[in-house]
Structure formats: structure tokens, C-alpha cells
Amino acid sequence: MWQYILAAISCLLFFGFVCLGVGKFGIQDCYSAYGPLWHKEHPKFNIWTLITFIAPLIIMPALLESSEGSVWQFTAFLCLAPMSFVAFTPNYQEGGMAGRLHMISAIISAVFSILFTILVAPHLVWFLVGYALAATILTFLFGKKNWMFWFEMAAYAALYTVLFCII
Numbered sequence: 001m002w003q004y005i006l007a008a009i010s011c012l013l014f015f016g017f018v019c020l021g022v023g024k025f026g027i028q029d030c031y032s033a034y035g036p037l038w039h040k041e042h043p044k045f046n047i048w049t050l051i052t053f054i055a056p057l058i059i060m061p062a063l064l065e066s067s068e069g070s071v072w073q074f075t076a077f078l079c080l081a082p083m084s085f086v087a088f089t090p091n092y093q094e095g096g097m098a099g100r101l102h103m104i105s106a107i108i109s110a111v112f113s114i115l116f117t118i119l120v121a122p123h124l125v126w127f128l129v130g131y132a133l134a135a136t137i138l139t140f141l142f143g144k145k146n147w148m149f150w151f152e153m154a155a156y157a158a159l160y161t162v163l164f165c166i167i
Contacts, residue, residue, distance in 0.1 A: 113155055
């Protein structure tokens, strides 16, 4: 039961924050683009950093527990842990070490999120396909400029959906 509670809190926190960001700033190129926007809005405290760090942290125990017994359990950790580096590099657009760390961490997180579903819950891979199809449709509806945003949201939605299914 606690796994559902943590997953639900994390999901509501993350997607609620995404909706708040879209409502305030419009649809951006990617989720990370909201970091600098929130920083401009609140220079002393970047809420984007907090949410991007806390949401994965909250579901980490549930994701690890749900994959217990699988030799691929480490993928649960590697799909979430790199998000802490993403969270603390909201200035990624300035380049340098922060930009590289942000990009590498985001890629690692994305790759292992997909691998988690494929290796731990292969019977649920169709969620990845379905959400990717939805992201493709949304990309055509809202413009190609936002393709990464929609595929990121599809990846997060797939991860949460798979987690709710395997708990």
C-alpha cells in the first residue's frame, strides 16, 4: 500500500508542477527549460530544482521494491538517481560543466527508464509504445519545436504507469 501512496504523491507532485509550468510559461522545448524560467520568477529559491529532486526521490523506494528479485533491479536506481544531477543544474543552457552534467544525466535517466520497463516488466512495453505514439501526435499538433517535451512527458507517464501496474 505504501508504494501506491508514494507513487501517487510523486506523480501528482511532478505532473501538477508540469501543468503549473505550462500554464505559467507555455509549452517549452523540454522539461528542463522550465528551470531557468522558474529561477527568473523566484531568484532566491528555484522550485523547479526542488520538484525535480524530490519527485524521483519519493518514488525511488517504490520502484526498487517493485523490482525486487529481478536481476535488473539496478535499472530502477539508474533511471531515477541521475535526476538529482539534472535537478541541481538548472543553468544547463549556459554550457560548461553544468551543461554537460545535465545532458549526460538526463540521457542516462531516459535510457534506464526505458530499460527498466523492457527488462523488469516486458509485458508492459506496450505502454512505452502507446505513450510514444501520443507524444508523436502531440508533437504534430503543437509543433515540432516541442518534440522533446512531449517525449519526456511520455517517458515519465510510462514509468509511473508501469510502476502502478507492477506494485
